[in-house]
Structure formats: C-alpha cells, structure tokens
Amino acid sequence: MPRLLLIVLALVLLIGLDRFARFGAERWALSQLRTDAQAAAELRVSLVRSEIEKQRTLPIVLAQDPDMRAALESRDAARLDALDAKFEQLAIGTRAGAIYLLDNKGVAIAASNYRTATSFVGSNYAFRPYYLRAMAEGSAEHFAFGTVSKRPGLYLTRRLDGPNGPLGVLVVKAEFEAIEADWRRFVEPTFVTDDRAIVLVTSVPEWRFQTTGTIPSEQKAEIRTSLQFGDAELTPLPITVDDAASATIRAKLPADPRGRQFVEATAAVPTTDWMLHVLAPTEAAVNLATAAGRSLALLVGVLGLGAAGFWLLRRQRLLGEQTRQAAMRRDLEERVAARTAELSAANDQLRAEMAERRRARLAMQAMQDDLVQASKLAVLGQIAASVAHEVNQPVAAIRTFAENAELLLARGDTGMVRSNLSTITTLTERIGAITGELRAFARKTPGEVEHVSLRGVIDGAHLLVGHRLREQEIALSVEMAEADIIVVAARVRLEQVFVNLLQNAIEALSGQTDGRIRIDARTEGERVTIIVADNGPGLPPEVMSELFMPFTTTKPKGLGLGLVISNDIIAECGGTFVAENRDGAVFTITLPRAL
Structure with missing residues (x-):
C-alpha cells in the first residue's frame, strides 16, 4: 500500500509540473513575442516617418521655385510644358507618387503624370480638403484615395502667394506601395491607422480602409461624401479579443479564414496622428516554448523522483550498513594501531640510519682532508732534500760570516762587523721564509x-x-x-696544485737541456684562466682518458693521486681543470675572479 501511494503521488506531481510548465512557457513565449513585435513596430515606424519627412521637404523647396510662380501668372504653354517635364523628373528621383500644380481655382495646370492616360492636367480638385486647407492655412496634409489614379496616398500641399493674393497650390502625393511590399515579406501583418482608427497603409491589401473600431454613421457619411476613401465601406477589421488574460487577439487573414492567434504591438508615428500596428503570430513560438517547457518539467520531475527514490533506497542501505561500519571501524582501529607501531619502529630505524649516514659523511670528509694532507706530505718528502740543500747554503754562510765577525771584532773593525751581522740577518730571513713556507704548506x-x-x-x-x-x-x-690577479680559492690548497704541477713538469723535463716551464694568467670577464705548460714529451696517450682517476700515474714510484687531488681542489673552488698535449703537457685552470 505505501508503494502504491508513492506511485500515485509521483503521477500527481508530474501532471502538476506539466501544467505549470505549459502555463509558464506560454506566458514567457507571449512576453518574448510582444517584446519582439514592439521592436519591429518601432523599426517600421522609423521607415514610415523617414518616407513622410523626405516628401515633406519637397513642396517647401518647390514653393520657392520662380518658374512655378511665373507659370501661374503667365499661363504660358512653354513654361507649363517645362514645368511638366521638371515635375516628371522630380517624381522619378524622389519616388513621389505624383507632383502637380493647381491654380487658385483648383484646376491642375501642370503634373508629373502628364504623359499618362490618368494625367491630372485639367482636372479640378477644388473640392479636395487638402486644397481648401492649403488655400486657407498655407499648407495641409491629407491622406485620401486618388479619384483619378485610384491609388491612396498622403497629399502634402503648399500655397504659392503673389502680390495680389494666392496664385495656386503645389501638391506632392506620397505613396506607400514600396513600404507595403517590404512589409509583406514578413509573417507579421502590419498596418497604419489614422486618428479615426481607419487603416491607411497595410501589408494586407484587403484590410485597407477598414477600421479597428466603430465609426458613427454621420461621420461615415461625411467621409463618403468627401470621397476621401472612395466608395470604401469602412467595415471593421476581422480582429477580435482571443484571451483577455494573456492579451492576445484573433485575426482572420484572407488566406486563413479560420483565424489565428496574435499578440499586438503599437507605436505612434511621430509628427502625425497615425498609429502603426504589428500583429505577431503566436502559434509557432508558443508551441515551441511549451514543448521545451514541458520536456524540461518532465525531465526535472523524473530526475527529482529518481533522486527521491535513490535517497530512500540509499537510506535503507545505510541503515543496513551501519552495523557493518561499526565492526569495520573497530577492525580498522586495530589495524591502524598495529600499523602505527610499525611506522614508529620504522621511523626510529630511519633516524638511526640518518645519524649513521651523517657520521659516514663526516668521516668521508675527514678522510678527504687527510688524503689532501697526505698528498702534501708526499710532495714535501720529494722536495725535502732540495729544501735542505737550499737551507744548508745560508747556514754555512752564516757560520763563515760569524767567524769573520769575531776576528774583525778583535781587530776593532766595527764597520765590517756591522756589515757581517747585516748579511747574517738577511740569510736568516731567507731561511725563515723557506721554513715558514714549508710549515704553512705542511699544515692541515x-x-x-x-x-x-x-x-x-x-x-x-x-x-x-x-x-x-x-x-x-x-x-x-x-x-x-x-700586476696581480685576485681569485676566489683556498690559498694553501691552490698552492699545493701549483707545487704538484711544477713537480710533474720538473720530472718530465729531467735530462732535457733546454727545459722551460711557462705560467700564463689572464682575465676573461668574471673568470680567470691560468695555463701551466712545459716543453717536455707530454702525457702518454694511454693515460689521457684516465688522467684524473685515482692511482693513474706515469712515474715508477708515483701514487697517481696528485692530479686527482688537484682536480678536486679546483672543483671545490668553483673552477675547471683540463689537461692536453700541445708541444708538451698543457694544464688549463679556470677560477672565479674576485670582483
């Protein structure tokens, strides 16, 4: 029973959504149609006004033409013929329906259609309101049905005055056939009514001179007597109110006698007492909007009901899974506790390994420093004998000068004693410089x-x-x-590099009579390039590719560590170390320049 009730409620909801969607979509479509029709009405009003304003200027300009006054005063045939031709060309150029000139008795004496069978020349228009008003007021505008041309139009008139009174009236007829033809290209019927609600201009020819309201019989008889609209019956338009709530009307077109629903938009034509009407058909737009709205409502309803059903099913499942979730939660907590213990142990082990690696890195750094120191001591062992010989000579000289000073002092030759002591001081300074350099070089x-x-x-x-x-x-x-170049380096270690290179060059030049070693240093921007070259036999090709590998040497008693250590020292200083053969061994060092 609850399930059947839910199904009934769902059906009621869907039906309600469908009706609401249809109502809302219809109202929305009608509102859009009304907005579009209003925009179309404003645009078409601009077109009508533009046509009227264009024709209004013509009688004003032509009234200033002296040829017309001359023709009215003289009635000369040649002048009238010229005026006919002028009117004809002006009508073609301005697209006016007709241009003609009436004398002060209302008789047409010149016209743009003088060549046609319906020529106005000779016709009397004194009964026309536009003539009577122009003679009385100076100008007039009057929409009427042409008695000769049988075409409706707006008559624009201007009185021409002479020294003795009115000479005649100039008439320009504006026709709207081109505008009506343009309107017929659209699906919206369009028409213009005057202040008596009579249709003047329309895209539906059958509606011309029909009315949107009721005209009193007296006024209707007066209109027929004036022949303003010919013999038109002035019957009401086939338009009735369709739905007052939605402000729609029903109009019967000649091609559709059953009638269709429309929304009406109106706009006043400026500078006139006319009103333009646009009827926008509603069927296509309303059908499309209601179909889309009902489809959307059905989709929303189905999705909503589906979501509600899914929520109910989900709720039942959740109630069933709560017990299982509690059990799983307890199991998960136990696993998390076990895993946390494992992670803690792993973390402790990781800390121990990190400490061990830190100690290993420090030990490796200490070993590297010891290796550098060992290399320096090895070099010291090689140069110890030469340094001892270098120191032995000053010591022997000191002894000799001291003995001589003793004899000279006994003789009382204090001047020579002072000279000997000065020489002894110089020799001791040289010994001190040599031993100081050795101590600095040997220091770690x-x-x-x-x-x-x-x-x-x-x-x-x-x-x-x-x-x-x-x-x-x-x-x-x-x-x-x-004169001097300042580089960025470790002084003692850089000195060790040059000692190693000079020692290697000396050994390579052993037994060679013209041995030369050249050291060139130059600056290149932020770098300093140093070249150490000799004219010896060069480096053997078989050791060039492994020159900076440990224990690679060409010396019978060498360890093969000097160039390896030198390369590491230069790299630590941010430089480069390259070896090549070029008329002997050439070593190129680059170092950062101190700026």
Missing part, C-alpha cells in the same frame, strides 16, 4: 675559499721548488695580464 688547513693573490700563490710554490729548477737549469716564466 680547512678548504675555506677566500680572496687570494694569484701572484702570491705562484711565488710560494716557486719558493718550494726553486732549488730543483735551478739544479736542473729549468727556466720558469710567469706572465700575468695584470
């Missing part, structure tokens, strides 16, 4: 970069290996682009 220092004098680094390295250069008669030349 951190690889902290700073602004370093390149000239000072090269001079320090030269001091350590100078004895071997002199011993083997090897020429060392140093060329720098500037």
Whole structure:
C-alpha cells in the first residue's frame, strides 16, 4: 500500500509540473513575442516617418521655385510644358507618387503624370480638403484615395502667394506601395491607422480602409461624401479579443479564414496622428516554448523522483550498513594501531640510519682532508732534500760570516762587523721564509675559499721548488695580464696544485737541456684562466682518458693521486681543470675572479 501511494503521488506531481510548465512557457513565449513585435513596430515606424519627412521637404523647396510662380501668372504653354517635364523628373528621383500644380481655382495646370492616360492636367480638385486647407492655412496634409489614379496616398500641399493674393497650390502625393511590399515579406501583418482608427497603409491589401473600431454613421457619411476613401465601406477589421488574460487577439487573414492567434504591438508615428500596428503570430513560438517547457518539467520531475527514490533506497542501505561500519571501524582501529607501531619502529630505524649516514659523511670528509694532507706530505718528502740543500747554503754562510765577525771584532773593525751581522740577518730571513713556507704548506688547513693573490700563490710554490729548477737549469716564466690577479680559492690548497704541477713538469723535463716551464694568467670577464705548460714529451696517450682517476700515474714510484687531488681542489673552488698535449703537457685552470 505505501508503494502504491508513492506511485500515485509521483503521477500527481508530474501532471502538476506539466501544467505549470505549459502555463509558464506560454506566458514567457507571449512576453518574448510582444517584446519582439514592439521592436519591429518601432523599426517600421522609423521607415514610415523617414518616407513622410523626405516628401515633406519637397513642396517647401518647390514653393520657392520662380518658374512655378511665373507659370501661374503667365499661363504660358512653354513654361507649363517645362514645368511638366521638371515635375516628371522630380517624381522619378524622389519616388513621389505624383507632383502637380493647381491654380487658385483648383484646376491642375501642370503634373508629373502628364504623359499618362490618368494625367491630372485639367482636372479640378477644388473640392479636395487638402486644397481648401492649403488655400486657407498655407499648407495641409491629407491622406485620401486618388479619384483619378485610384491609388491612396498622403497629399502634402503648399500655397504659392503673389502680390495680389494666392496664385495656386503645389501638391506632392506620397505613396506607400514600396513600404507595403517590404512589409509583406514578413509573417507579421502590419498596418497604419489614422486618428479615426481607419487603416491607411497595410501589408494586407484587403484590410485597407477598414477600421479597428466603430465609426458613427454621420461621420461615415461625411467621409463618403468627401470621397476621401472612395466608395470604401469602412467595415471593421476581422480582429477580435482571443484571451483577455494573456492579451492576445484573433485575426482572420484572407488566406486563413479560420483565424489565428496574435499578440499586438503599437507605436505612434511621430509628427502625425497615425498609429502603426504589428500583429505577431503566436502559434509557432508558443508551441515551441511549451514543448521545451514541458520536456524540461518532465525531465526535472523524473530526475527529482529518481533522486527521491535513490535517497530512500540509499537510506535503507545505510541503515543496513551501519552495523557493518561499526565492526569495520573497530577492525580498522586495530589495524591502524598495529600499523602505527610499525611506522614508529620504522621511523626510529630511519633516524638511526640518518645519524649513521651523517657520521659516514663526516668521516668521508675527514678522510678527504687527510688524503689532501697526505698528498702534501708526499710532495714535501720529494722536495725535502732540495729544501735542505737550499737551507744548508745560508747556514754555512752564516757560520763563515760569524767567524769573520769575531776576528774583525778583535781587530776593532766595527764597520765590517756591522756589515757581517747585516748579511747574517738577511740569510736568516731567507731561511725563515723557506721554513715558514714549508710549515704553512705542511699544515692541515680547512678548504675555506677566500680572496687570494694569484701572484702570491705562484711565488710560494716557486719558493718550494726553486732549488730543483735551478739544479736542473729549468727556466720558469710567469706572465700575468695584470700586476696581480685576485681569485676566489683556498690559498694553501691552490698552492699545493701549483707545487704538484711544477713537480710533474720538473720530472718530465729531467735530462732535457733546454727545459722551460711557462705560467700564463689572464682575465676573461668574471673568470680567470691560468695555463701551466712545459716543453717536455707530454702525457702518454694511454693515460689521457684516465688522467684524473685515482692511482693513474706515469712515474715508477708515483701514487697517481696528485692530479686527482688537484682536480678536486679546483672543483671545490668553483673552477675547471683540463689537461692536453700541445708541444708538451698543457694544464688549463679556470677560477672565479674576485670582483
């Protein structure tokens, strides 16, 4: 029973939605139609007004033409013929229905249609209201049915005055056949009524001179007597109110005697007492809107009922799953607790591994520093003998000068004693410089970069290996682009690089009589390029590809670590280290320039 009740309620809801949608869609469609019809009415009013205003200016301009006054005064045949031709050309150019000139008795003496069988020339229009009003007031506008042309139009008149009174009246007839033809291209019937509700201009020819209201019989008789609309019966238009609530009307067209529903839009024609009417058919738009609205309502209703049914089904399922959810929640909590314990253990293990890796990294860094220090000590071992010989000579000289000073002092030659002591001081300073450089070179220092004098680094390295250069008669030349160049590097470690390169070059030039080592330094923007080259046999091709690999050496007793350590030192300073053969071994170093 509850299920049957739900089905009945759903059907009632769908039917209610359908009726509401149909009503709302119909009202919306009629509102849109009314808006569109009003816009069309405003546009067509502009067209009618433009045509009237264009024709209004013509009689005003022509009334100033002296030819017309001359023709009225003289009635000369040649002047009248010229005036006929002028009117004909003006009517063609302005698309006026007719242009003609009446004398002061209402007889047409010249007309634009003088060539046609319906020529106005000779016709008397004194009975026409537009003539009577123009003679009385100076100008007039009057819409009427042509008694000769049998075509309706708006007559625009202008009185021409002479020195002795009115000479005649100029008449311009504006016809609206072109406008009516344009309107017939649209589905909306369009017509213009005057202040008596009589149809003057219309896209439905059968409606011309019918009325939208009731005209009193006296007024109707007066209109017929004036022949303003010919013998028209002035019957009411076949238009009735269809639905007062929706403001729709029903009109019967000649092609559809059963009638159709329309919405009406009206707009006043400025500068006239006319009213323009546009009838927009409702059937197509209303049918389309109601079909779309009903479809949308059905869709919304089905979706709403589906959503409600889904919600009810979902609710039943949720009630059934609450118990299972509670059990699953307890199981999940237990699993989470177990997993949390595992993660805590894994986290502790990860912290321990991170601490171990940190210790390993520090140990590796210490080993690297020890390796650099070991390399320096190995180099010191190689140059120890030469340095000892370098120090032995000043020591022997000091002893000699001291003994001489003792003898000279006994003789009382204090001047020579002072000279000997000065020489001894100079020799001790040289010994101190050599031993100081050795101590600085042997000291274990951190690889902290700073602004370093390149000239000072090269001079320090030269001091350590100078004895071997002199011993083997090897020429060392140093060329720098500037007096001194400041680079960013670790001073002692950079000095070790130059000692290693000079030691290698000295050993490569061993036994060669014209040994030369050249050091060139130049700046290139923010970089400094240093070239250390010798004229020895160069590097063997088989070791070039592995030159900076540990334990790669060409020396019988070498460890193969000097160039590896030198490459690491240059890289730590932010530079590059390249080796090549070019008339001997050439090592190119680049370092950042201190700015």
